[in-house]
Amino acid sequence: MDPHLLRTFLAVAETGSFSAAAEQLRYTQSAVSQQIAALEADLRTPLLTRRPVALTPAGERLRGHASILLVRLAAARADVTRAVAPPGRLIVALTPLAWHPALADALALLRTESARLTARLRLAERDQVVAAVATGEADLGLVDGFTAPSDPLRLPDTGGARAIGVAESPAVVAVAASHPLARRRRVDLSDLADAYWIDAPAVAAHTRLPVDGLRPGLRYDGQDVTVLAGLAAAGHGLAVLPEPLVTTHPSLTGVPISAPRLVHRVELVRIPAHLTGGEPAARLAALIEHR
Structure with a gap:
């Protein structure tokens, strides 16, 4: 055919x-x-x-x-x-919120080990990252999402790519520091069905949360996490974000979520058969997995 x-x-x-x-x-x-x-x-x-x-x-x-x-x-x-790629080539595809200190530390160590390393990072949506690894457009992938504690992300079946969890952090509702919700100790997402949410499909889509009825007040089609955080800080809507990201923004407050139980999960996507001991991708995967 x-x-x-x-x-x-x-x-x-x-x-x-x-x-x-x-x-x-x-x-x-x-x-x-x-x-x-x-x-x-x-x-x-x-x-x-x-x-x-x-x-x-x-x-x-x-x-x-x-x-x-x-x-x-x-x-x-x-x-x-x-097989004929220049020695030291490394392409990592990742979703915007999948950037993790373990990746930064691993890349820094790789650079000290090999002067020939040529690394490239490429932002993409989650399904695109998985597809890029499966087809060989990327050597490794890092994807993220919100799920129940210890539950794996639901990724598309590509027939070859495998994912392993490398990080979990609390998920919080990011609101402007002046927002009435900022004074709440905890919040149930189902109680926020009438609130305005920021729909950011490429960064943190509210439609992927396990709660029905959350309505978008503003849609952001970009991939810049800073812009999404800035929109929430300016009061344009709510967003569920990883707690470590919210704590670094001076104008944002992260409200813990009581129900449903959610964490922000980062997974490493790779094709085991393609990773031999001498490849930069294999070394990077090992550094991230055993950080």
């Missing part, structure tokens, strides 16, 4: 529309239709109904395989590229 045809098929399956898939892929709608027809001819079975657009039973089965096949193809290409 041609991977280009599989990508087109997934785009149609995910958008539910030939025209939307064409726009996403920057193809013409007729080109998308021709590619789907070619894939169906190759497999000798219909994969999609046309009016309305929906997956057939065969299409449902193919959808389960297609994303994994494309990830593995990208991983194979990246693995070959990695």
Whole structure:
């Protein structure tokens, strides 16, 4: 099966529309239709109904395989590229709130060990970080999120990447120091359903919290943690943030959360099979895990 045809098929399956898939892929709608027809001819079975657009039973089965096949193809290409990469190359993808002192300390130690180290840090959203590690675009990843104590984060299945927890810290509701909530000793998130929240999907999405009904008062589409903290400090809305971050901001107060029980968790994402003892990524992973 041609991977280009599989990508087109997934785009149609995910958008539910030939025209939307064409726009996403920057193809013409007729080109998308021709590619789907070619894939169906190759497999000798219909994969999609046309009016309305929906997956057939065969299409449902193919959808389960297609994303994994494309990830593995990208991983194979990246693995070959990695074999001829310059010595000392290290690419770490991370979510904005996943930056951790252990990473800074480990990078500093690596620099003292190798003058050839060329490190690059890349900010991305959580699913993008996992995908970058799975496909080899990044050597390691650090992701974060809010979860129950000791519970792992819910990450997308990529077929190869594995995650291990490296840090947990208390989660608090960040409010302006002048906000009435700042005087509360503890707060139940379900009691704040009528409050205004800052929706910051790339940093700390309120929609990922295990509480229904929290409504956004402002949406921030950037990845700068300082901007998010500044918006909360200026009274534009509430945000759940790691306690260590809030305590460093002079105009923010962190209110402990009584329910649900939440911690801010940071996990290291890697592909064990790709980490040999001599690679910078393997050394960095070991330093972070055994900090």
